[in-house]
Amino acid sequence: MSQKPFYNVKSEVGKLEAVLLHRPGKELERLTPQYLEELLFDDIPWLGKMREEHDLFAEALRQRGCKVYYYDQMLEEVLREESVREELITEMAEFTGITKLKEKAAILDYLKSRDTHSLAEIFIAGLHKNEINYKRESRSLSYYITDDYPFYINPIPNLYFTRDPGAVIGNGVSINSMKTRARNRETMILSYINRYHHEIKDTAPPQWYDYKYADAIEGGDILTLSDKVVAVGCSARTSPLAIEKLAENLFASDSGYKEVLVIQIPFKRAYMHLDTVFTMLDVNKFTIFPGIEDDLKVFSITASPEGKEYLDITPKDDLRKALGQALGRDDIKIIQSGGGDKITAAREQWNDSTNTLAIAPGTVVTYRRNQASNETLRKNGVEVVEIEGSELVRGRGGPRCMSMPLRRAPII
Numbered sequence: 001m002s003q004k005p006f007y008n009v010k011s012e013v014g015k016l017e018a019v020l021l022h023r024p025g026k027e028l029e030r031l032t033p034q035y036l037e038e039l040l041f042d043d044i045p046w047l048g049k050m051r052e053e054h055d056l057f058a059e060a061l062r063q064r065g066c067k068v069y070y071y072d073q074m075l076e077e078v079l080r081e082e083s084v085r086e087e088l089i090t091e092m093a094e095f096t097g098i099t100k101l102k103e104k105a106a107i108l109d110y111l112k113s114r115d116t117h118s119l120a121e122i123f124i125a126g127l128h129k130n131e132i133n134y135k136r137e138s139r140s141l142s143y144y145i146t147d148d149y150p151f152y153i154n155p156i157p158n159l160y161f162t163r164d165p166g167a168v169i170g171n172g173v174s175i176n177s178m179k180t181r182a183r184n185r186e187t188m189i190l191s192y193i194n195r196y197h198h199e200i201k202d203t204a205p206p207q208w209y210d211y212k213y214a215d216a217i218e219g220g221d222i223l224t225l226s227d228k229v230v231a232v233g234c235s236a237r238t239s240p241l242a243i244e245k246l247a248e249n250l251f252a253s254d255s256g257y258k259e260v261l262v263i264q265i266p267f268k269r270a271y272m273h274l275d276t277v278f279t280m281l282d283v284n285k286f287t288i289f290p291g292i293e294d295d296l297k298v299f300s301i302t303a304s305p306e307g308k309e310y311l312d313i314t315p316k317d318d319l320r321k322a323l324g325q326a327l328g329r330d331d332i333k334i335i336q337s338g339g340g341d342k343i344t345a346a347r348e349q350w351n352d353s354t355n356t357l358a359i360a361p362g363t364v365v366t367y368r369r370n371q372a373s374n375e376t377l378r379k380n381g382v383e384v385v386e387i388e389g390s391e392l393v394r395g396r397g398g399p400r401c402m403s404m405p406l407r408r409a410p411i412i
């Protein structure tokens, strides 16, 4: 590789140098109580406040020397290329079913006539039916009977959880295949950014997974532990088949990755991804929600010594030991969230106390609201940078979910 790689993440905790965020936008204003469940929300956030909180989060990262990229700006930049614009409009029309509608031509004309900024906004905030000027024929039945679903293109309100559509592993990227249709467009767009953005394309990054693969894997389940081991949660969102496929792709290339440590968690909405219950804080420290400790299963996947025919899968009986082996350390510490109280731990986990974002070894960003868990981290020698999350939390994600690390400094 001649150019400096755009992606470089070889640990969970090395100093964060560059990150991809998405500032919540108009897509959140299109959430209505009727479609909350389908769009994976539990509540209607207040957008203005959410943006203030998100800006403070981004500022906290910048102040510590991290470059912040924004998803919508990168999308806009790739859409300036006419051929990319056409390709994405075509794929979007197929994905959303527009190609099957009578009003197809009117919608496509509308999309093609938008400037780059408003096209990027439509791809994120969606396209409301009343934005298109289409008159149904008075002789057709659909003139009398109309579908009351409001959008041609759905909004993607979960986009501010940039962790989930993509995950950088080493110098490559996994463009994830999401479990739900509500989030698959996030990864489709990320794939265009990855292929066509001027800062990325010439670095020709390897790709470890593709959003078109059938089996679901989401970034909240992917923890890049080192330059040799990646931990992957097997969860309500990430399937065993997807984990095997990712492992095969990593082992079959010169990625340097030799092991995938699988951590199976209960398949429940409250623990949708591994990082909602377990994150890394320092070179030897992790935090865990105590409510799931008895239900974990751990497996190690390595390449078969005979070659590429099959993967070696070994059950592990102890998470701490497995992490120690993976990281080559005998001082692994796993800190329980919630300050030792079961009720507090469960309440704070719901509000993402265990979803910490490491910005340097031993320094993490968390929501201020999770006071007991934050205090426990401090008592264990972790520096805690607190941010406000009263509105951000309503989408059920914390600082780790809201960030896709692009580059981290090596750990010295």
Ligand SMILES: NC(=O)NCCC[C@H](N)C(=O)O
Residues within 6 Å of the ligand: 039, 040, 041, 158, 161, 163, 164, 183, 219, 220, 221, 272, 273, 275, 276, 395, 396, 397, 398, 400, 401
């Ligand atoms: N890594 C994460 O846990 N991300 C949070 C995603 C929340 C979002 N509402 C979802 O259900 O997908």
